[in-house]
Amino acid sequence: MKATVKGRFEGDKATAATTLAVPAAGDLRFKASATEAAFANGPSLRGLTLTLEKPGAFLIDLKPHNQDARFQFMNSALVLDKRVSLTYTHSTSLAPAPAAAPPSRTALDCSVTFDPANKVNFSHSLGSGGCRVKYTYAHGVDRLTTIEPLFDTNKNAWEFAVTRKFQGGDAVKGTYHASTKLLGLEWSRDSKAGGSFKVATTFDMSDQSKAPKLIAESTWNYEI
Template identity: 95%
Template sequence: MKATVKGRYEGDKATAATTLAVPAAGDLRFKASATEAAFANGPSLRGLTFTLEKPGAFLIDLKPHNQDVRFQFMNSALVLDKRVSLTYTHSTTLAPPPAPPAAAPPSRTALDCSVTFDPANKVNFSHSIGSGGCRVKYTYAHGPDRLTTIEPLFDTNKNAWEFAVSRKFQGGDAIKGTYHASTKLLGLEWTRDSKASASFKVATTFDLSDQSKAPKLIAESTWNYEI
């Protein structure tokens, strides 16, 4: 059984979450996740998520508090010597619909397709059913060791670009910069993977549309244990 504990500090707010993963029959794996909301005012179902998954095949998430369910199915195949991966995601609720005139929460369905041309080049298409648009991302890993990754993305709904550039270093360190043209948010991130089954992240976000706003700071640590 594997346990993951994650702590996060954002501004003046600190949060925590934990996940327990237990092998089930065959390749199946069962996970139970909880945030601090499950214990803030005494034990409750709020903040709990139960997951049944077969890595690379399917995943089912259930949030018992509001009876939200997420189904995800994944598959991949070689097409003309190119690796094509498809992911179908559908989110809905098992809760009875509210009384009129309120409307039941809409179901949410998304399709994701990625084509890997070679180890350095990949294109990803994401589309939410009913949105009328899609997100197209190109990933390029530069150099013989592919330590530098450049990811331009275009969102047809917002008619705007997003950019991400990341660089990995020896010892487990990595830095990443992002820019969202639609919101004019600039993000900088540093992460480190420790040999002690832990990872750390420090990130900050600058709102370039309103430079009077103070940068937003986020610190996060994740610890993995074998039980």
């Protein structure tokens, strides 16, 4: 059994979450995830998520508190010597429908890997009338620098991300969202001891009088 504990500090708010993963029959895996909401006022179902998955094939999420469910199916194949991966995601509520029940949400995701350095991804939410197209380019022999331009047809706006990895598990990432004019900087480190640490900050370029937003996040993995 594998346990993951994640702590997150954002501004003046601190949150925590934990996940337990247990192997099931065959390649199946069962996971139970809980946030601090499950223990804030005594044990409760709020903040609890149950997941049954077969990696690379399907995933089913259920939130017992409000009976929200998410179904995800994945598959990939070689087409003209190119790896094509498809993901279908459907989110809905299994509870008796009240007058203001949230609508079901369906999304399609397709990625085409041309070679280890070049990949294109298409994402579309049904009913949105648009899609997100992202190109990923990994530069260099060791592919330590990754450049990811993205275009959102709904917002008619670009997003950019550049990630640079270093020996030892460190990585630096910069992002920019043209629609919101948010500039993000992130530093992360993966530890061989089973944990990771991340510090990120965002700047609102449309209003530079606003203080930067700071986020710190730590993750620890344990084998039980």
